[in-house]
Amino acid sequence: MSNKIIAANGKINIGLNITGKLPNGYHLLDMIMAPISLADFLHIKFHEEEGDLNITSNLKNIPLGPENIVYKVYEKFYEKTGLKKRKVDLYLEKNVPSEAGLGGGSSDGAHFLKALNELHNYPLNLVELIELSKGVGADLPFFLVNKTARVQGIGEILERVENNLDCDIILLKPEFGVSTVAAYKNSSKIEKMKSANMNSILMGLRENSLELVKRGIENNLEEALLVDNENIIGFRKKLDSIGGLEFFMSGSGSAYFTFVKKGEGKTYLSKLEEKIKNCKFYLCSFL
Numbered sequence: 001m002s003n004k005i006i007a008a009n010g011k012i013n014i015g016l017n018i019t020g021k022l023p024n025g026y027h028l029l030d031m032i033m034a035p036i037s038l039a040d041f042l043h044i045k046f047h048e049e050e051g052d053l054n055i056t057s058n059l060k061n062i063p064l065g066p067e068n069i070v071y072k073v074y075e076k077f078y079e080k081t082g083l084k085k086r087k088v089d090l091y092l093e094k095n096v097p098s099e100a101g102l103g104g105g106s107s108d109g110a111h112f113l114k115a116l117n118e119l120h121n122y123p124l125n126l127v128e129l130i131e132l133s134k135g136v137g138a139d140l141p142f143f144l145v146n147k148t149a150r151v152q153g154i155g156e157i158l159e160r161v162e163n164n165l166d167c168d169i170i171l172l173k174p175e176f177g178v179s180t181v182a183a184y185k186n187s188s189k190i191e192k193m194k195s196a197n198m199n200s201i202l203m204g205l206r207e208n209s210l211e212l213v214k215r216g217i218e219n220n221l222e223e224a225l226l227v228d229n230e231n232i233i234g235f236r237k238k239l240d241s242i243g244g245l246e247f248f249m250s251g252s253g254s255a256y257f258t259f260v261k262k263g264e265g266k267t268y269l270s271k272l273e274e275k276i277k278n279c280k281f282y283l284c285s286f287l
């Protein structure tokens, strides 16, 4: 038997353009994704004998059976490799809020897949891992590389990019969630979507220029939700009324983030806590 504790970090999307749609309904994307220090922890006990995966967690509002992303990865890994299923006990210590656009569940799944592949002495290479994980969720391939990257395709085409942005990140998670499916569905209601300026974002990340990064950010999924999602419309209004800071939605939301100067995160966070109610705040950094 072997025990492991693995950090499964979250991510933020820095700019998200929808560039097309596949016959299967999935959308083609062009976005920057960056790993952040906020993380879940996978407490894994791998047994010698054959068996099944048993998941427990500190959270009660996520599925702990076959609907859990980690369970889906477990099934697919053994199906693909043909190896005998190991008995595994997993305690999922959740810190990344769910339905936030921070990739919480996706990261759990991708990190568990890497641990399974290592346990069995690497039967799958990175291309095979990406192919397998993409079938579980579009956000999983990013976490297999887990470095700041330009992400295209449905989420499986990854090109690492330089990220020298030296700042504190404040995440804001309002108490409501957002359905990723609804966000994508809504995008077809918009004639002409704004477009994130990837060159400005990439240059800003490379040159550590917050200005260049912020100037380039647009998120087509936020634009889509602003069509008729009352929760997002109300929260966006609230954020726009706060002077001095710019807020950006991560992925399909409902979490937003803002960049502040390194070391000033705590001060800004307490000011925001006074101004915005029914919202959780997280101070973190790029990983």
Ligand SMILES: C[C@@](CO)(OP(=O)(O)O)[C@H](O)COP(=O)(O)OP(=O)(O)OC[C@H]1O[C@@H](n2ccc(N)nc2=O)[C@H](O)[C@@H]1O
Binding pocket: 013, 025, 026, 027, 028, 029, 100, 101, 102, 103, 106, 136, 137, 138, 139, 140, 153, 154, 155, 180, 181, 184, 221, 250, 251, 252, 253
């Ligand atoms: C929006 C993004 C941006 O990074 O992240 P989150 O906000 O979820 O963190 C991802 O595209 C979400 O990836 P993920 O959450 O893994 O999506 P999946 O489970 O694969 O798909 C859920 C549903 O979202 C839609 N979907 C997802 C990805 C994609 N490229 N096109 C889509 O249209 C499909 O309707 C799909 O059935």
Ligand SMILES: Nc1ncnc2c1ncn2[C@@H]1O[C@H](COP(=O)(O)OP(=O)(O)O)[C@@H](O)[C@H]1O
Binding pocket: 061, 062, 063, 067, 068, 069, 070, 092, 097, 098, 099, 100, 101, 102, 103, 104, 105, 106, 107, 108, 109, 139, 180, 252, 253
């Ligand atoms: N390991 C997991 N952690 C969190 N949510 C999970 C997990 N497995 C499945 N889910 C389900 O996936 C959805 C949100 O997944 P998550 O990746 O946390 O959100 P997002 O993709 O918006 O960042 C929720 O409906 C939740 O019930």
